[in-house]
Every structure is written in C-alpha cells, then in structure tokens.
Amino acid sequence: MTGHIERKLAALGETLPGAPAPAANYVPFVKVGDLLFVSGQISKGPDGLIIGQLGADMDMAAGQKAAKVCALNLLAQVKAACNGDLDRLVRVVKLGGFVNATADFTDHPAVINGASDFIGELLGESGQHARAAVGSSSLPFGVAVEIEAIFQVR
Amino acid sequence: MTGHIERKLAALGETLPGAPAPAANYVPFVKVGDLLFVSGQISKGPDGLIIGQLGADMDMAAGQKAAKVCALNLLAQVKAACNGDLDRLVRVVKLGGFVNATADFTDHPAVINGASDFIGELLGESGQHARAAVGSSSLPFGVAVEIEAIFQVR
Amino acid sequence: MTGHIERKLAALGETLPGAPAPAANYVPFVKVGDLLFVSGQISKGPDGLIIGQLGADMDMAAGQKAAKVCALNLLAQVKAACNGDLDRLVRVVKLGGFVNATADFTDHPAVINGASDFIGELLGESGQHARAAVGSSSLPFGVAVEIEAIFQVR
Numbered sequence: 001m002t003g004h005i006e007r008k009l010a011a012l013g014e015t016l017p018g019a020p021a022p023a024a025n026y027v028p029f030v031k032v033g034d035l036l037f038v039s040g041q042i043s044k045g046p047d048g049l050i051i052g053q054l055g056a057d058m059d060m061a062a063g064q065k066a067a068k069v070c071a072l073n074l075l076a077q078v079k080a081a082c083n084g085d086l087d088r089l090v091r092v093v094k095l096g097g098f099v100n101a102t103a104d105f106t107d108h109p110a111v112i113n114g115a116s117d118f119i120g121e122l123l124g125e126s127g128q129h130a131r132a133a134v135g136s137s138s139l140p141f142g143v144a145v146e147i148e149a150i151f152q153v154r
Numbered sequence: 155m156t157g158h159i160e161r162k163l164a165a166l167g168e169t170l171p172g173a174p175a176p177a178a179n180y181v182p183f184v185k186v187g188d189l190l191f192v193s194g195q196i197s198k199g200p201d202g203l204i205i206g207q208l209g210a211d212m213d214m215a216a217g218q219k220a221a222k223v224c225a226l227n228l229l230a231q232v233k234a235a236c237n238g239d240l241d242r243l244v245r246v247v248k249l250g251g252f253v254n255a256t257a258d259f260t261d262h263p264a265v266i267n268g269a270s271d272f273i274g275e276l277l278g279e280s281g282q283h284a285r286a287a288v289g290s291s292s293l294p295f296g297v298a299v300e301i302e303a304i305f306q307v308r
Numbered sequence: 309m310t311g312h313i314e315r316k317l318a319a320l321g322e323t324l325p326g327a328p329a330p331a332a333n334y335v336p337f338v339k340v341g342d343l344l345f346v347s348g349q350i351s352k353g354p355d356g357l358i359i360g361q362l363g364a365d366m367d368m369a370a371g372q373k374a375a376k377v378c379a380l381n382l383l384a385q386v387k388a389a390c391n392g393d394l395d396r397l398v399r400v401v402k403l404g405g406f407v408n409a410t411a412d413f414t415d416h417p418a419v420i421n422g423a424s425d426f427i428g429e430l431l432g433e434s435g436q437h438a439r440a441a442v443g444s445s446s447l448p449f450g451v452a453v454e455i456e457a458i459f460q461v462r
Contacts, residue, residue, distance in 0.1 A: 022439070023417040023441075024417040024418065024420070024421045024424060024439075024441075025421050025424040025425050025428055026403070026424050026436070026437055026438065026439040027436045027437065027438060028438065029438055030399065030400075030401045030402060030436070030437060030438045032342070032343060032399070032401055032460050033187075033341075033342075034186070034187075035186060037401055037402045037438045037458065038438060039402075039438040039439050039440060040439065040440030040441065040442070053411065055292070091184065091186070092184075093184045093186055093191055094184060094191045094193075095180070096302075096440070098440075098442045100443075101291055101292045102291065102292065102411075103207065103256075103291055103292050103445075104292065104296075105291075105292045106292065106293075106294065106295050106296045107294075108292070108293065108294045109177040109178040109294050110178065112178070113178045113179050116178060116179040116180050117179050120179055128180070128181045128184070129180055129181065129184060130180065130181060130182070130183055130184045130191045130192060130193040130302075131176070131178075131180040131193050131194065132193060132194030132250070132252075132300065132302040133177075133178075133194065133294060134194070134252045134290045134293055134294075134300055135254075135290045135291040135292035135293060135445075136290065136291060136442045136443045136444065136445075137257075137289075137290075137291040137409055137410065137411055137413075137443040137444060137445040138363070138409045138410065138411050138412065138413045138414065138416070138443035139414075139416065139442055139443060140414065140415075140416045140417050140441060140442075141414050142412075142414045146440065146442055148404075148438075148440040150191065152186050187341075188340070188341075189340060209446070245338065245340070246338075247338045247340055247345055248338060248345045248347075249334070250456075255445055255446045256445065256446065257361065257410075257445055257446050258446065258450075259445075259446045260446065260447075260448065260449050260450045261448075262446070262447065262448045263331040263332040263448050264332065266332070267332045267333050270332060270333040270334050271333050274333055282334070282335045282338070283334055283335065283338060284334065284335060284336065284337055284338045284345045284346060284347040284456075285330075285332075285334040285347050285348065286347060286348030286404070286406075286454065286456040287331075287332075287348065287448060288348070288406045288444045288447055288448075288454055289408075289444045289445040289446035289447060290444065290445060291411070291443075291444075291445040304345065306340050
C-alpha cells in the first residue's frame with residue numbers, strides 16, 4: 001500500500017529515487033530521538049550528476065532543477081530511515097543549501113527555492129522549513145548544489 | 155511590560171528590528187522540543203543590505219558590524235518564535251557563520267566575533283555558544299555575512 | 309584508569325590533544341539534552357596550523373591528514389565535555405566538513421574521509437555518522453580543513 005505522501009508525489013509526476021549511497025565512508029542518516037540528520041545530498045539525478053557553477057556555466061533554471069533533485073534525494077533518505085513509510089515524516093526542520101557559485105553570484109535563495117518550492121508543494125504545512133543558502137567555492141564532483149537537512153520523524 | 159533581555163538591549167543602545175521576512179519560500183524558524191532552528195539571517199540592517207567581500211572591498215570593522223546585524227536579526231526571530239517574550243531564551247546553542255570572503259582572507263573568526271561579542275555582552279552565560287566560522291565564495295544579494303543558529307528556548 | 313575508547317586510540321598510535329581553546333569569543337561545545345554541539349575545529353595539530361588550499365598548493369594526502377587532525381580535536385572536545393570520560397560518547401551524529409578549495413576542486417568527500425575513516429576505525433558502529441562535505445573559498449588562518457560536529461553523549 002502506498003502512503004499519502006507518495007501518492008501526492010505521484011500526482012505531481014515525481015517518483016523517489018532509490019536512496020543514494022554515500023559518496024564515502026559515512027552513513028546517509030542518523031536518528032537521535034525524533035530528529036533525523038540526513039547527510040548532504042548532491043544534485044545527482046536519474047541521468048547522472050548535475051554539474052555546473054552558478055554565475056559561470058549554469059543558469060537559474062538548471063540550478064533550481066539541481067536543487068529539486070537534492071530534495072528528492074533527501075526524501076528518499078527519509079523514506080529509507082522510516083523503513084519505507086514516508087508518512088512517518090512529521091516536519092522538515094531545516095535545509096542547509098550550498099550553491100556552487102562564483103564570487104559575483106547573488107541569487108542563492110532563488111536556486112535553493114528549487115528544493116523549497118517542491119517540498120512546500122508536496123508536503124504543505126509539514127514541509128515549512130528553516131533554511132540557510134550560501135555559496136561554496138566548489139562542491140563534490142563539481143555538482144551545482146548540495147543540501148543537508150534535519151527532519152522530525154515519528 | 156518589557157522583559158529583562160530587552161531592557162538590557164536598550165541599555166546597550168540597541169533595539170531589535172522587526173523579525174525579517176524570509177528571502178524565499180521557507181519559514182524563519184522551526185521549533186522541535188526545546189530546540190529552535192533559525193534560518194540563516196543576512197546582514198540587512200535598518201539602512202538596508204550590508205554588501206561586500208572581506209579581503210576585497212570590506213574592512214574588518216565593517217565586517218564585524220555586518221555580523222552584529224545578523225545577530226540582531228537572529229534575536230528578532232527568537233523573540234517572534236517566543237510570542238514576543240525574549241526572556242524565554244534559555245541558551246544560544248550554536249552559530250553557523252558564513253563570511254563572504256576572498257581566497258586569501260584568514261580572519262573569519264574576528265568577523266563573526268561581531269555577533270559573538272554582542273551576544274556575550276547582552277546575554278552573559280546563556281549567550282555562550284558553540285560556533286563555526288567559514289568563508290563563502292558568495293552570499294545572497296552580495297551581503298558580507300550570513301549567520302544561522304540553534305537556540306534552546308522554553 | 310583509561311577508558312575503552314582511549315585504549316583503542318593508543319592501540320592506533322594516537323593520543324588526544326588537549327581540547328583546543330576557541331579562536332575567539334565562543335565556547336568549544338554546548339550540550340542540550342543528550343546532544344553535544346561542538347564548535348568548528350580547524351586543522352591545527354601538535355606541529356601547528358595545517359595551512360593550504362586543495363586544488364592549489366595542497367595534495368590529497370595532506371588534506372586527509374588535516375581532516376584527521378580536525379577529528380582528533382573534535383574528540384578532545386567531546387572528552388572535555390564528558391569530564392574526561394570519552395566512553396560517555398554514544399554516537400557521532402553528524403560532521404560538517406569545510407574544505408579550503410579552489411573552484412575546480414572536486415574531491416571534497418575524499419578529503420573529509422581523513423576524518424571519517426579515522427572515526428570509523430576508532431569507534432566502529434557508534435562512529436557511523438551523517439556528513440556533509442563542501443568547499444569554502446577560505447578558512448580561518450588559512451587552514452585546509454574545518455569540521456563542526458554533533459555528538460550524542462550520555
């Protein structure tokens with residue numbers, strides 16, 4: 001039986017990827033009490049890595065797509081942490097968004113909106129999250145966006 | 155009736171701004187248990203955005219002023235989260251300070267002290283916080299400093 | 309009497325440094341409930357600061373060594389937070405790794421593995437942590453790596 005959130009995902013025309021394996025020697029999430037700390041998820045979609053630098057070779061639409069892919073990967077990790085039941089997600093607490101960006105780039109919030117807008121559309125009130133969005137001089141594998149997150153789960 | 159912390163603020167010659175609205179599609183804070191996660195606050199004061207890059211066009215004094223403005227914005231969010239009663243603040247747990255900085259800049263801790271020193275002066279023991287201070291290649295709208303934070307509130 | 313974890317450290321040929329003093333006006337850790345938030349620890353070892361930028365003047369082996377030094381400093385803070393008894397460490401929850409890196413550097417995960425591999429070897433299952441690894445345009449004092457962390461302690 002598919003849960004409420006996954007039916008909404010399907011209605012939005014999206015499917016969760018398999019939970020991405022960590023890029024190195026760490027685990028994708030750790031749960032302490034009802035807080036779930038999820039490792040930084042990079043912009044790696046079904047078609048591979050989304051590589052680029054905002055302010056240089058990547059435009060806003062592509063950056064927002066990259067951020068949305070990070071959000072899908074984060075939700076895939078939440079599902080895995082909840083033994084497949086995404087409806088155990090209580091609240092998206094905080095996103096930490098890192099944008100691969102040049103020194104003169106100024107639109108980091110709009111880029112990370114690619115994740116925030118999608119989460120808002122999917123989850124409504126329980127998707128309302130705190131957030132930071134900053135520029136990084138570079139990111140793993142040259143990806144455009146990396147987002148780490150804290151969730152509340154039951 | 156003004157609370158203890160706000161009277162101290164006034165004695166220091168400071169007033170809290172209104173809690174800044176988020177720059178995009180997220181909320182300024184999320185509370186889970188007694189932990190309050192506050193979104194990254196940028197250096198935007200009563201006179202507008204404080205823009206610049208440390209190591210390039212901004213000196214230390216201006217950078218510290220920018221960090222202090224971030225701290226005021228963080229406290230404004232705490233007040234809003236506590237329904238106007240800043241005295242419900244138990245402890246400043248952690249600041250995450252991002253400094254818009256060139257590759258050869260090395261004084262990030264001194265910049266973020268603009269926030270830490272002010273918080274220490276205002277709050278004393280309950281203001282003693284853990285902290286990270288790092289350089290960002292760029293920040294939203296070109297601001298000099300962004301600080302996110304975790305607070306303990308009752 | 310030396311605890312279990314410190315005996316394992318000795319067997320690995322390592323000793324904890326004294327808990328490094330903060331670089332500025334903040335405290336090295338704050339505990340809320342069983343969560344211990346530790347300030348960003350920089351790559352400063354017994355021989356001094358480990359300075360450099362990945363992608364420019366520092367190679368991978370040196371970057372990994374810098375990350376390991378950050379991990380030792382983090383554990384020194386945990387020991388101090390636990391009144392000298394490192395065995396009160398329940399779980400390494402999350403590392404936030406910042407790599408001083410050029411715009412074309414792409415191997416941030418391998419650098420931060422210098423910390424993650426060491427923690428895994430030392431702590432086994434309780435060392436399995438969530439993680440983010442990103443590039444910073446610059447770091448305090450020109451160090452190669454800074455890592456902040458959250459631990460669960462009893």
